Amino acid sequence: MVPTVVVGPVSRGSLVGALTAAALGVGFVEIRKNAWPATDSDRWVLHTAGPDYRDRQDVFGFRRDLVRAGDRVLLVDDWAETGATALTGRALVDDCGARWIGAACVVDGLTDARLRHDLPLRALLDVRQL
Numbered sequence: 001m002v003p004t005v006v007v008g009p010v011s012r013g014s015l016v017g018a019l020t021a022a023a024l025g026v027g028f029v030e031i032r033k034n035a036w037p038a039t040d041s042d043r044w045v046l047h048t049a050g051p052d053y054r055d056r057q058d059v060f061g062f063r064r065d066l067v068r069a070g071d072r073v074l075l076v077d078d079w080a081e082t083g084a085t086a087l088t089g090r091a092l093v094d095d096c097g098a099r100w101i102g103a104a105c106v107v108d109g110l111t112d113a114r115l116r117h118d119l120p121l122r123a124l125l126d127v128r129q130l
Contacts, residue, residue, distance in 0.1 A: 003074035007031050007093070009085050010062060013077035016106065030087055031075075033058045037077045044096030047091045050084040062086045063090050069084055069091040080105045080123065090119065103130045 002024065008017020009031040021028035025118060046061035047108070083088040086103040093100045107130070108123030110116060 001025075003072045003087050003101055005029060005071045005073050005098070006076055006078045006081060007062070007067070007073055007089055009033065009089065012079075013075075013085075016078055017076035020074075022106070027066075030064050031062055031092065033060055035061065037114065045092050045095045045096070047088045048108060049088040051082065052084050053081040059073045060085070061092065064096060067093060067096040067098050071096075071098040072101050073098050074101050075103040077103070077105045079107045080115075080121060083110055083112065083121075086115075086119050086121065 004024055005027045006017050006021035006024065008014045010033050014030045018028045033130045034122045038094045042065040044061045046059055048057055048059050051057055073093045075086055077085060079088060090100050102120045102122065105121065107125050107127055108121060109127035115121060
C-alpha cells in the first residue's frame with residue numbers, strides 16, 4: 001500500500017523521511033520533539049513517548065492540519081531501538097483520524113520482536129548485521 005503522507009521524527013528521521021516522500025511523490029510531515037505551538041491559534045497534536053534508548057520521555061507532535069483523516073501514513077526513521085518513537089508516531093497519526101500503514105527504518109535494533117509485527121516495521125539492516 002502506497003502512503004499519501006510520510007512522517008519522520010527530528011532530526012535524522014526528517015532527512016530520510018523527506019527523501020522517501022520525495023521518491024514516492026507524496027507529502028512529508030516532520031514530527032517535532034519538545035516543540036510547542038508558536039501561537040495560541042496553532043492546533044497541534046502532541047504525545048509523550050515511552051522511554052527511549054537513553055531512558056528519556058520526550059513530547060512529540062505536529063500541527064494537526066498537516067495529517068488529515070483518510071491519509072495513509074508511513075513513519076520513516078534512521079534507527080529503531082525501543083520502538084517508543086514509532087509507537088508515539090502511530091498515536092499521533094491515530095489522533096488525526098489517518099490510517100497508519102507502518103514504519104520503515106534503516107537499522108532495526110528492536111529487542112522486542114512483537115513490535116516488528118505490531119507496528120509493522122521494515123528495515124534495510126538488522127543491528128546484528130553491523
